Amino acid sequence: MTDLTAAAPVPKTSILTQDKRTKRRNAAEARFKAYGLAAVLTGIAALILLMGSILYNGLSSFQQTYISLAVELPAEALDKTGNRDPAEMRSVSTFGYTPLIAAAIEQKMAEAGVQIEGLSARDAGALISKEAPAQLRNYVLANPEVVGTTVTFNLLASGRIDGYYKGRVTMESALLDQNISQAQLQLADAFRDSGTLVTGFNWAFITSPDASDQRPEAAGLGVAILGSLYMMLIVLALALPIGVAASIYLEEFAPKNRWTDLIEVNISNLAAVPSIVYGILGLAIFINFAGLPQSAPIVGGLVLTLMTLPTIIIATRASLKSVPPSIRDAALGVGASKMQAVFHHVLPLAAPGILTGTIIGLAQALGETAPLLLIGMVAFVREFPDAPPEGFFDPASALPVQIYNWTQRSDPAFVERASGAIIVLLIFLLAMNALAIFLRRRFERRW
Amino acid sequence: MDDARLTERHLSTDETKIAAKGVQVYYGDNHAIKDVNVDILDKTVTAFIGPSGCGKSTFLRCLNRMNDTIDIARVEGDIRIDGEDIYDKRVDPVQLRAKVGMVFQKPNPFPKSIYDNVAYGPKIHGLSRNKAELDEIVEKSLRKAALWNEAKDRLQEPGTGLSGGQQQRLCIARAIATSPEVLLMDEPCSALDPIATAQVEELIDELRAQYSVVIVTHSMQQAARVSQRTAFFHLGNLVEYGETGHIFTNPEDPRTESYISGRIG
Numbered sequence: 001m002t003d004l005t006a007a008a009p010v011p012k013t014s015i016l017t018q019d020k021r022t023k024r025r026n027a028a029e030a031r032f033k034a035y036g037l038a039a040v041l042t043g044i045a046a047l048i049l050l051m052g053s054i055l056y057n058g059l060s061s062f063q064q065t066y067i068s069l070a071v072e073l074p075a076e077a078l079d080k081t082g083n084r085d086p087a088e089m090r091s092v093s094t095f096g097y098t099p100l101i102a103a104a105i106e107q108k109m110a111e112a113g114v115q116i117e118g119l120s121a122r123d124a125g126a127l128i129s130k131e132a133p134a135q136l137r138n139y140v141l142a143n144p145e146v147v148g149t150t151v152t153f154n155l156l157a158s159g160r161i162d163g164y165y166k167g168r169v170t171m172e173s174a175l176l177d178q179n180i181s182q183a184q185l186q187l188a189d190a191f192r193d194s195g196t197l198v199t200g201f202n203w204a205f206i207t208s209p210d211a212s213d214q215r216p217e218a219a220g221l222g223v224a225i226l227g228s229l230y231m232m233l234i235v236l237a238l239a240l241p242i243g244v245a246a247s248i249y250l251e252e253f254a255p256k257n258r259w260t261d262l263i264e265v266n267i268s269n270l271a272a273v274p275s276i277v278y279g280i281l282g283l284a285i286f287i288n289f290a291g292l293p294q295s296a297p298i299v300g301g302l303v304l305t306l307m308t309l310p311t312i313i314i315a316t317r318a319s320l321k322s323v324p325p326s327i328r329d330a331a332l333g334v335g336a337s338k339m340q341a342v343f344h345h346v347l348p349l350a351a352p353g354i355l356t357g358t359i360i361g362l363a364q365a366l367g368e369t370a371p372l373l374l375i376g377m378v379a380f381v382r383e384f385p386d387a388p389p390e391g392f393f394d395p396a397s398a399l400p401v402q403i404y405n406w407t408q409r410s411d412p413a414f415v416e417r418a419s420g421a422i423i424v425l426l427i428f429l430l431a432m433n434a435l436a437i438f439l440r441r442r443f444e445r446r447w
Numbered sequence: 448m449d450d451a452r453l454t455e456r457h458l459s460t461d462e463t464k465i466a467a468k469g470v471q472v473y474y475g476d477n478h479a480i481k482d483v484n485v486d487i488l489d490k491t492v493t494a495f496i497g498p499s500g501c502g503k504s505t506f507l508r509c510l511n512r513m514n515d516t517i518d519i520a521r522v523e524g525d526i527r528i529d530g531e532d533i534y535d536k537r538v539d540p541v542q543l544r545a546k547v548g549m550v551f552q553k554p555n556p557f558p559k560s561i562y563d564n565v566a567y568g569p570k571i572h573g574l575s576r577n578k579a580e581l582d583e584i585v586e587k588s589l590r591k592a593a594l595w596n597e598a599k600d601r602l603q604e605p606g607t608g609l610s611g612g613q614q615q616r617l618c619i620a621r622a623i624a625t626s627p628e629v630l631l632m633d634e635p636c637s638a639l640d641p642i643a644t645a646q647v648e649e650l651i652d653e654l655r656a657q658y659s660v661v662i663v664t665h666s667m668q669q670a671a672r673v674s675q676r677t678a679f680f681h682l683g684n685l686v687e688y689g690e691t692g693h694i695f696t697n698p699e700d701p702r703t704e705s706y707i708s709g710r711i712g
Contacts, residue, residue, distance in 0.1 A: 330557060335568060336568075
């Protein structure tokens with residue numbers, strides 16, 4: 001105690017002026033806040049840039065240019081026997097329909113009094129998509145009674161014409177482009193003035209199947225959306241029960257020993273395995289060993305199930321763990337069996353967390369591309385798969401694979417299609433995440 | 448120790464309900480309960496007192512085999528309820544726990560309605576044949592737990608919306624809804640304010656008419672107020688067990704004396 005009295009007196013300080021230490025401390029805090037803010041702003045800027053570029057490139061894919069034509073469907077060309085039997089009318093291929101469209105265009109030009117120098121009838125016909133004859137044929141086969149009449153169709157304009165009204169094709173670029181001439185663009189403008197060429201919402205982009213390299217205007221996401229939907233159904237039906245059951249067993253029933261520790265560590269490891277490895281696994285086991293068909297949603301679904309399981313198990317175990325032990329004690333204390341305690345009390349409380357984890361896992365699976373490439377889902381599929389369960393075994397595509405596929409194509413119109421498909425995929429993902437948030441809010445209970 | 452009831456209390460029965468002999472409990476390598484012998488009487492409130500970590504809660508949890516839920520816990524010795532060994536291989540702990548109800552330290556109502564909280568036990572044990580019988584059990588249990596008047600108009604409201612003391616009484620109602628023979632209470636008042644504590648204590652005293660009640664408590668005053676017999680635990684040993692009045696006024700062991708006079712603990 002005597003030492004204290006001998007110490008030098010502490011100089012008196014005022015709290016109204018900041019000393020050096022305080023200033024340094026405050027400066028450090030201000031710097032840290034600035035770094036944080038800068039990081040957040042960079043992130044937001046990157047997001048805006050990304051979304052902006054996708055929307056800029058992709059939104060136009062939801063608009064499509066159509067040419068409205070009254071096509072005469074002469075019986076002598078389409079139904080030679082005259083008994084309107086679709087089976088016999090099938091013998092007329094799409095080539096049989098091409099001249100009908102050319103004739104319709106010529107007639108239209110004559111009606112509107114359009115005269116364009118250096119434009120052959122063939123070039124004028126090229127305004128219409130190569131998909132149009134097939135469109136016509138399908139309609140006629142479905143409605144045989146229209147043969148012999150004249151029907152007005154909204155036929156797809158070719159990709160270049162479509163691009164002309166979306167700013168992708170210009171008069172200057174047409175000079176360099178073998179697929180389009182200035183004369184054709186002039187004709188398109190003339191048609192636009194006369195109301196023959198119209199722009200409308202592109203439902204076909206969402207409903208129709210993929211199309212070949214030469215007809216980007218006809219390419220749609222129908223098969224891909226259906227394929228993705230089938231796979232999500234399979235993932236949901238398999239991963240949710242298996243994952244939840246495994247988690248409940250591991251969390252509530254399994255003894256805590258070396259083996260369960262090993263399993264636990266490996267589940268975490270599996271969650272970190274690159275997804276392409278699951279693709280190789282799926283190829284080896286489901287296709288080569290089990291002999292399931294390639295490109296089928298069943299294989300994709302099984303592979304994505306394997307990939308999603310660790311995510312669901314980890315999320316489920318976390319939410320089971322977060323249920324307070326007092327609830328288990330309470331249930332056991334009134335004489336509930338362990339299973340009753342889990343299923344009556346713990347599981348309902350953990351449900352929001354489990355649902356959230358499952359939906360996040362599903363969203364992850366929905367956007368997964370790499371494993372699907374290895375099991376052949378990157379194939380060009382134009383046939384819609386049947387309704388489930390048979391449809392699970394039919395070839396199909398998937399949304400992310402379709403995007404990948406389109407980015408590989410040469411025609412610039414596919415850039416727009418790919419961006420449009422990204423928008424569709426993002427809408428699905430946002431919807432699923434919104435559902436997850438909604439369910440968590442809705443079922444969250446306090447204790 | 449100036450509670451008036453201390454002097455007027457008398458033991459109502461001498462019939463042994465639970466007989467524990469040579470009970471040892473190990474948590475892994477930790478020897479938590481060392482050779483405890485105790486006879487708990489029927490229709491009596493028995494208090495377990497002692498400093499924190501002395502094993503009183505651990506021993507309580509042996510009586511309805513709640514320690515089974517802890518992987519590393521191992522129980523040795525012989526515990527009999529009405530002469531039947533509860534650690535016999537043929538005993539299903541679930542059936543036992545219907546007979547030996549438990550109330551926990553922290554009020555832990557299920558996040559369900561008040562009605563469902565009380566009805567849960569009878570439902571899973573099949574104690575009622577129809578809705579009317581179940582209603583009756585719920586009402587009776589809530590009445591016994593002195594909660595009926597406060598809760599009768601809000602039976603469908605969540606049990607977690609009640610106040611702390613009401614929640615604890617709800618937990619007691621839930622425990623007695625399965626018509627247990629023994630009621631174990633693990634520091635039931637430690638999370639409650641003095642007024643709620645007084646209500647729960649009064650309730651415990653009333654429950655004594657029908658049940659054998661075992662209560663673990665930190666508060667010596669509470670033990671003195673509600674119990675007829677008291678067991679003092681220290682470092683896993685049962686130091687002294689006897690009539691509450693005797694333990695508090697004339698302890699035989701010097702450790703008991705130190706504890707109740709506040710020198711240790």
